[in-house]
Amino acid sequence: MKDQRQHHPPSWALQFVEWYCKPGLVEDLTGDLHECFERNVQLHGPRRAKLIYIIDAFKFFRSYTVRRSIFVNLFMNRIMIGSYVKTSGRNIMRNKLFSFINILGLAISMSVGLLLIAFLLDLRSYDRFHKNGERIYRITNILTSNSEENGKFGSTSIKTGKLIREKVAGIEQVTTMRSDFSGDAKVGDNTVPIKGYWAEPSLFHLFTFPMVEGNPETALKDPYSIVLTETAARKLFGNQAALGKALKIDTLVYQVTGIMKDIPFFSHISFEALVSLSTAEQTNKGDKSFDAWTNMWSNYVYVMPSKNADMAAIRSQLNTLSTEENLAEENDKIQLELLPLYNIVVGESLQQSEGGPGFVGPHMSPVLLWILGGLAFIVILSACFNYTNLSIARAMRRVKEIGLRKAIGAGNSQVRLQFLAEAIMISLASLLLSFLLFLILRPLLINMAPEMQRTVQLSLTPAMVAVFILFSVAVGIIAGFIPAIFFSKISPINAFGNISSMRMFKHLTLRRTLVVVQYTVTLIFITTTAVGYVQYKNILAFDLGFNTTNILNIDMKDNKPDAMLKELSEMPEVTALSRSLITTGVGNAWGGNMKYKDSRDSVLVMTNHVDENYLPLHDYKLLAGGNFIARPATAEAVGEVIVNQQVLKRFNIGANNPGKAIGEQVTLNGRNLTIVGVMQDFHYGKVENLMGPVAFTFWTPDDRAIISVKIRSTDMPATMARIGSIWKKIDRVHPFSAEFYDEEIEDAYSEFSTMIKIIGFLSFLAISIASMGLFGMVVFTTETRLKEIGIRKVMGASIGNLIYLLSRGFLFLLSVSALIALPVTYIFFQTVVLPNFPYHTPVQITELFVGLLGVLLIAFIMIGSQTWKAARSNPVAVLKNE
Amino acid sequence: MKGTNLGEFEELVLLTVAALINEAYSVAICDELSNHTGRSVKLGVVHAVLNRLEEKGLVKSELGEATQARGGKRKRFYELTMQGKAALVNAKAMRDQLWARIPSLVWKNT
Numbered sequence: 001m002k003d004q005r006q007h008h009p010p011s012w013a014l015q016f017v018e019w020y021c022k023p024g025l026v027e028d029l030t031g032d033l034h035e036c037f038e039r040n041v042q043l044h045g046p047r048r049a050k051l052i053y054i055i056d057a058f059k060f061f062r063s064y065t066v067r068r069s070i071f072v073n074l075f076m077n078r079i080m081i082g083s084y085v086k087t088s089g090r091n092i093m094r095n096k097l098f099s100f101i102n103i104l105g106l107a108i109s110m111s112v113g114l115l116l117i118a119f120l121l122d123l124r125s126y127d128r129f130h131k132n133g134e135r136i137y138r139i140t141n142i143l144t145s146n147s148e149e150n151g152k153f154g155s156t157s158i159k160t161g162k163l164i165r166e167k168v169a170g171i172e173q174v175t176t177m178r179s180d181f182s183g184d185a186k187v188g189d190n191t192v193p194i195k196g197y198w199a200e201p202s203l204f205h206l207f208t209f210p211m212v213e214g215n216p217e218t219a220l221k222d223p224y225s226i227v228l229t230e231t232a233a234r235k236l237f238g239n240q241a242a243l244g245k246a247l248k249i250d251t252l253v254y255q256v257t258g259i260m261k262d263i264p265f266f267s268h269i270s271f272e273a274l275v276s277l278s279t280a281e282q283t284n285k286g287d288k289s290f291d292a293w294t295n296m297w298s299n300y301v302y303v304m305p306s307k308n309a310d311m312a313a314i315r316s317q318l319n320t321l322s323t324e325e326n327l328a329e330e331n332d333k334i335q336l337e338l339l340p341l342y343n344i345v346v347g348e349s350l351q352q353s354e355g356g357p358g359f360v361g362p363h364m365s366p367v368l369l370w371i372l373g374g375l376a377f378i379v380i381l382s383a384c385f386n387y388t389n390l391s392i393a394r395a396m397r398r399v400k401e402i403g404l405r406k407a408i409g410a411g412n413s414q415v416r417l418q419f420l421a422e423a424i425m426i427s428l429a430s431l432l433l434s435f436l437l438f439l440i441l442r443p444l445l446i447n448m449a450p451e452m453q454r455t456v457q458l459s460l461t462p463a464m465v466a467v468f469i470l471f472s473v474a475v476g477i478i479a480g481f482i483p484a485i486f487f488s489k490i491s492p493i494n495a496f497g498n499i500s501s502m503r504m505f506k507h508l509t510l511r512r513t514l515v516v517v518q519y520t521v522t523l524i525f526i527t528t529t530a531v532g533y534v535q536y537k538n539i540l541a542f543d544l545g546f547n548t549t550n551i552l553n554i555d556m557k558d559n560k561p562d563a564m565l566k567e568l569s570e571m572p573e574v575t576a577l578s579r580s581l582i583t584t585g586v587g588n589a590w591g592g593n594m595k596y597k598d599s600r601d602s603v604l605v606m607t608n609h610v611d612e613n614y615l616p617l618h619d620y621k622l623l624a625g626g627n628f629i630a631r632p633a634t635a636e637a638v639g640e641v642i643v644n645q646q647v648l649k650r651f652n653i654g655a656n657n658p659g660k661a662i663g664e665q666v667t668l669n670g671r672n673l674t675i676v677g678v679m680q681d682f683h684y685g686k687v688e689n690l691m692g693p694v695a696f697t698f699w700t701p702d703d704r705a706i707i708s709v710k711i712r713s714t715d716m717p718a719t720m721a722r723i724g725s726i727w728k729k730i731d732r733v734h735p736f737s738a739e740f741y742d743e744e745i746e747d748a749y750s751e752f753s754t755m756i757k758i759i760g761f762l763s764f765l766a767i768s769i770a771s772m773g774l775f776g777m778v779v780f781t782t783e784t785r786l787k788e789i790g791i792r793k794v795m796g797a798s799i800g801n802l803i804y805l806l807s808r809g810f811l812f813l814l815s816v817s818a819l820i821a822l823p824v825t826y827i828f829f830q831t832v833v834l835p836n837f838p839y840h841t842p843v844q845i846t847e848l849f850v851g852l853l854g855v856l857l858i859a860f861i862m863i864g865s866q867t868w869k870a871a872r873s874n875p876v877a878v879l880k881n882e
Numbered sequence: 883m884k885g886t887n888l889g890e891f892e893e894l895v896l897l898t899v900a901a902l903i904n905e906a907y908s909v910a911i912c913d914e915l916s917n918h919t920g921r922s923v924k925l926g927v928v929h930a931v932l933n934r935l936e937e938k939g940l941v942k943s944e945l946g947e948a949t950q951a952r953g954g955k956r957k958r959f960y961e962l963t964m965q966g967k968a969a970l971v972n973a974k975a976m977r978d979q980l981w982a983r984i985p986s987l988v989w990k991n992t
Contacts, residue, residue: 009953025933028945031955032908032925038951059926064933 214258403495423480525763545682
């Protein structure tokens with residue numbers, strides 16, 4: 001009973017009834033509604049009850065309940081709206097320049113809003129195609145190792161799935177997906193690389209992935225079963241039926257047991273094939289760690305609680321379950337959490353397992369969306385300010401009209417409505433223009449970054465169009481709000497009396513404030529762009545501690561590198577070659593546990609497997625010792641390691657003296673290694689990470705290979721084409737994937753360049769909008785002061801004097817904004833952004849002032865040209881007509 | 883004489899008001915009607931009818947005490963007026979007369 005007390009009928013519906021209902025009837029009517037509502041809460045639940053309440057509230061809107069005055073008002077307004085549209089239209093046509101500034105400014109700023117709306121709607125439509133989507137959750141693992149919080153992971157262990165199925169009550173379906181099933185599928189002569197997951201039969205119960213052929217109940221049951229998407233099946237088998245056929249991946253033969261529809265674009269999971277999880281269980285039979293509790297790096301467990309399940313009970317069961325399992329673990333403690341399916345794409349950021357297989361689905365953090373939304377809002381607001389400013393500045397010309405309207409009986413609310421209607425008309429007109437801009441900008445936005453292409457389509461839907469229109473009406477209301485309030489307050493007596501006595505002197509402050517705010521925002525935008533760009537360039541040019549110029553990194557996929565190396569070494573342009581496991585300095589990582597003398601003190605060090613040519617090719621600086629001496633052919637035979645200074649510092653090897661560290665023994669992942677060289681510290685991770693301990697061991701043929709090629713060539717495209725044709729000889733299936741080291745570094749920081757592009761674009765818009773607004777204001781003030789200028793000229797004022805007189809006020813406003821904007825940007829970068837980058841260069845004065853100069857220059861041209869024109873006007877022409 | 887004639891639903895509502903005596907307010911009337919007639923009766927319709935009956939002077943109403951159950955809102959209780967009673971009696975008498983005129987033979991043949 002207590003629980004139901006908390007439900008209240010929707011207050012707006014109640015207010016609606018109270019608004020329209022006759023005072024005599026309102027009490028028992030709302031009482032009746034309330035009584036029915038409480039009954040419906042019991043019968044149908046609070047949601048239905050609220051809906052019924054709202055419907056009833058509208059149903060009671062009848063001739064006998066409604067107050068007379070409301071009918072009259074509604075009727076009047078319907079007539080008047082026609083008149084408002086007409087006068088607004090005339091007004092828009094009469095002041096072409098102001099209408100143009102307003103419409104163009106709003107259109108430009110609204111196009112940003114439209115893009116953002118389309119973007120948000122796309123993100124919101126992720127995973128909505130699952131019928132039971134509301135009930136689906138993914139298990140999140142919170143890992144604490146050695147009582148140090150390691151963060152949240154979207155992945156979990158296979159054991160988790162099993163335990164939940166066995167022990168947790170109230171769960172209808174559980175399914176485990178194991179990531180990174182990939183290989184080359186062979187059918188006859190046809191070889192196609194395929195990617196997917198190991199999955200369980202329950203997947204088809206939980207998710208809505210329709211099967212075209214085959215039985216969803218059994219398709220993923222037996223080992224060596226594979227389910228293909230329609231596209232994958234077509235690639236492999238052409239137009240022939242695929243069901244029941246066999247295909248070979250690596251050395252194993254799989255049977256096609258099902259064909260399913262292609263995965264929709266807006267799905268956070270995407271794959272070409274599913275292989276039964278029992279296959280993975282078979283192939284990993286001997287491996288104890290396969291379903292260990294702490295092996296949580298590449299499996300995803302999705303659960304679907306039964307309808308009306310008690311989520312609190314399920315959560316506490318999960319807690320008990322993890323507590324039990326954690327008892328057996330020494331170092332790693334894992335907590336389980338539920339993440340709703342709809343919060344996977346837009347939700348908190350989860351960690352990727354480092355070095356392990358990635359689950360790089362689309363993801364967008366709400367914080368970033370809020371920032372983007374905030375920036376777009378600021379730009380839109382700036383355009384609204386233009387409207388507000390220009391309307392109020394022109395108020396004098398319309399005071400008589402309003403006075404007349406009021407004198408013949410218009411109320412304040414009607415004047416307000418009139419000005420809102422005008423603003424909304426302008427904003428709807430700009431919606432048309434901004435929609436065109438939206439169509440132009442859309443491909444640019446999508447192609448800005450590869451992640452964008454994978455995440456959104458931005459295609460038009462009816463819902464989107466409806467939101468666009470609502471949005472433009474909202475913008476109109478925001479823009480027209482202040483003018484509407486302002487005009488509705490004008491009293492008819494003043495309007496016909498001496499206008500100058502009631503002039504907008506009070507509102508001058510408002511207008512000045514708006515201009516200052518506008519320019520402050522613009523300046524912040526543009527200086528942020530400038531500073532951000534310089535910082536970004538600094539990151540790219542940053543000395544990582546090794547050389548990256550003219551080095552091409554070729555990913556060998558699963559091929560042995562020997563043949564490729566031989567071919568490459570015969571090319572004259574190639575000056576050096578080396579092999580390594582991964583490319584460092586771009587965010588890749590491969591870790592291992594290192595111990596020194598104290599067997600309890602283990603440290604995570606970043607590693608790479610490199611061959612003897614790697615260090616000289618990349619110009620790593622050795623402080624002591626030398627390159628690898630032995631050339632072991634198997635991983636077991638590796639006995640040497642080259643470490644960086646951080647390792648010495650961490651373990652205090654040889655009292656931090658590189659020379660003394662040579663010959664010391666360390667263990668890495670349980671293997672004893674001798675230090676043969678000490679490198680100077682360098683950036684293994686990205687520039688924003690601190691330099692940590694790194695160890696290089698020798699590359700052996702079992703490892704994956706990345707070939708680094710140092711090239712000296714005058715004709716790069718030809719050289720690249722030659723290398724590409726060599727690749728074709730070695731691997732016909734996989735596309736050639738090679739990239740220059742410098743470009744890889746650029747890609748690694750692409751999020752920064754994307755961010756800078758976005759802010760740069762917004763600042764461009766902000767400048768254009770603010771400049772247009774300023775232009776309008778200058779035109780207006782010079783126009784109203786033409787006579788004054790004429791008289792001053794007659795009295796002997798020079799053009800220089802006049803320009804100074806006219807532009808003085810604006811220059812003052814601009815300097816105020818500069819005084820606010822520059823320190824704010826500077827402090828923002830120094831205290832918020834740059835502390836995230838331990839190796840940053842400080843913000844320079846030049847970057848701060850470049851933007852300011854640009855904005856000022858544009859403003860000067862705007863002000864100067866208009867005041868120049870006014871100052872040069874012939875006093876005779878201005879003064880003669882009165 | 884449109885004003886004094888009772889519609890079918892109006893008659894039902896009027897009868898219910900009479901039957902409920904001191905408990906005759908809109909929601910109760912609505913429930914009672916649904917129970918006895920077996921059709922789903924909408925609150926809005928009952929409200930409108932009560933309002934019309936009051937305009938015709940067949941019922942009169944006054945607000946009762948505030949109760950907690952209705953969000954602190956008072957109920958409007960309805961009561962038959964003399965005219966209302968007369969109208970009901972009138973309607974019944976008219977029907978009885980008509981019934982009495984049907985010869986019993988009619989029923990047997992069908």
